Amino acid sequence: MRNLFIFIIRNSHWLLAALLVAVSFYLVFTHNSYQRSVYLTSANQVTGWFYSLSGDVTSFFHLKKNNQLLLERSAELEKQILALKDRIALLAAADSAEVNAFVSDSVPMPQFGYIPAEVVNLSFSGVNNFITISKGSRHGIKPDMGVISTGGVVGVVSVVSPNFSVVIPVINPKFRLSARLKNSENYGSVFWDGTSIGEAQLQELPKHEDFHKGDTVMTSFSRIFPRNTVIGFVSSQGESKDDNFNTFNIQLATNFYTLQDVLVIDDTYYEEQKQLEETLQE
Amino acid sequence: MKLSYIYELVLFVALILLQTLLLNRISLFGIATPVLYIYFLLKLPVGRNRYYVITSAFLMGLIIDIFLNTPGMNAAAITMVAALRKNVLGLFFEREGYDDFVPGIHTAAAPFARFTIFMVLLHLTLLFFIESFTLFNLKNTLLRIATSSAVTIPLIIALDSLMFRRKPGEQ
Numbered sequence: 001m002r003n004l005f006i007f008i009i010r011n012s013h014w015l016l017a018a019l020l021v022a023v024s025f026y027l028v029f030t031h032n033s034y035q036r037s038v039y040l041t042s043a044n045q046v047t048g049w050f051y052s053l054s055g056d057v058t059s060f061f062h063l064k065k066n067n068q069l070l071l072e073r074s075a076e077l078e079k080q081i082l083a084l085k086d087r088i089a090l091l092a093a094a095d096s097a098e099v100n101a102f103v104s105d106s107v108p109m110p111q112f113g114y115i116p117a118e119v120v121n122l123s124f125s126g127v128n129n130f131i132t133i134s135k136g137s138r139h140g141i142k143p144d145m146g147v148i149s150t151g152g153v154v155g156v157v158s159v160v161s162p163n164f165s166v167v168i169p170v171i172n173p174k175f176r177l178s179a180r181l182k183n184s185e186n187y188g189s190v191f192w193d194g195t196s197i198g199e200a201q202l203q204e205l206p207k208h209e210d211f212h213k214g215d216t217v218m219t220s221f222s223r224i225f226p227r228n229t230v231i232g233f234v235s236s237q238g239e240s241k242d243d244n245f246n247t248f249n250i251q252l253a254t255n256f257y258t259l260q261d262v263l264v265i266d267d268t269y270y271e272e273q274k275q276l277e278e279t280l281q282e
Numbered sequence: 283m284k285l286s287y288i289y290e291l292v293l294f295v296a297l298i299l300l301q302t303l304l305l306n307r308i309s310l311f312g313i314a315t316p317v318l319y320i321y322f323l324l325k326l327p328v329g330r331n332r333y334y335v336i337t338s339a340f341l342m343g344l345i346i347d348i349f350l351n352t353p354g355m356n357a358a359a360i361t362m363v364a365a366l367r368k369n370v371l372g373l374f375f376e377r378e379g380y381d382d383f384v385p386g387i388h389t390a391a392a393p394f395a396r397f398t399i400f401m402v403l404l405h406l407t408l409l410f411f412i413e414s415f416t417l418f419n420l421k422n423t424l425l426r427i428a429t430s431s432a433v434t435i436p437l438i439i440a441l442d443s444l445m446f447r448r449k450p451g452e453q
Contacts, residue, residue, distance in 0.1 A: 017336050017361055
């Protein structure tokens, strides 16, 4: 018995190590089962503060380029407004009373609101990529909201703290999104295979779907993103795991390396739709 | 001795910040990431208490995990490395009578280099296998271990030869 105690005492550092490793693995596995813990992620106050500090510094280096992008974007929107105005004017010339009624009727409360946020941290090393943004529950952000940039889809909000949120981007193996090609009604799902940060895969397309380089890939039925949000562009034929389906490689529309500003999508009908669909499942 | 603990604390904090704010954003060719924080374990005095080594390594891994949103992964890998540190030291350095000896490129170049290579390979092998448990193929994981080690090891040796150039009184 005494020898046993001596043995245990002499080797207790191994026990300590085993205990700590066990704790670590517990964390690994609970995290993988998608537990939304705020304290052990970069959405907590302390790490968020560090990241926003370093984000402030690095964002200076991108100001010029971002300004350029914003100008391009606003020019494009300006153009659309003009086109729409022209159209309304044209219609109004035909019958003003009817058109005015039509215009005010068909612009109800918008389904989607947008919350602008700043990227405070990007982590793109290896497998567990994520993005931390500078807005949280205090600004109305909730888990499962979609996030887009001026280019296209960025990801989905996963964890939210009062001032920060963590976004699971397209380039994370946990991310899946229903998508379709612009000129086709067939849909597949977007998935990231971990090889390149600029590229994801569009899987589970029907076999007869033809490959056209440069085709636009957009969201289809999704609770999270508005229909027809751009995801990327078809770049090459991918390898399919299954003979019954086609896989295309797609060039992502969002440049994750230079991502600075994002918009979080607030879908006013999200809760309603979710509740309705869940009543069916019960 | 007191000074040594303060110095270690500074190194601890500095390496965490360096790893999370700078190095983890580097991804050479999309696969190689320098993982420098193990340097803390290399620079602890040879005779340092094992509980201290294991606990501080675990804390360091956990803090890095919290920053990187990978709860447990870095902590598990670095804790295992810390537990084995004493045994690995025995492979490369003489054991007797040098409890305050801090391994370094200026005090014992060749053993320190071998020690570094062994520890980094061990750490990255554990880390990347834990990270890619189920998701990714073996080839990709091995490639990441090899390339990341190839980036990390020269970085550690360079850092050590720069930082401890005029450190007197060791050996």
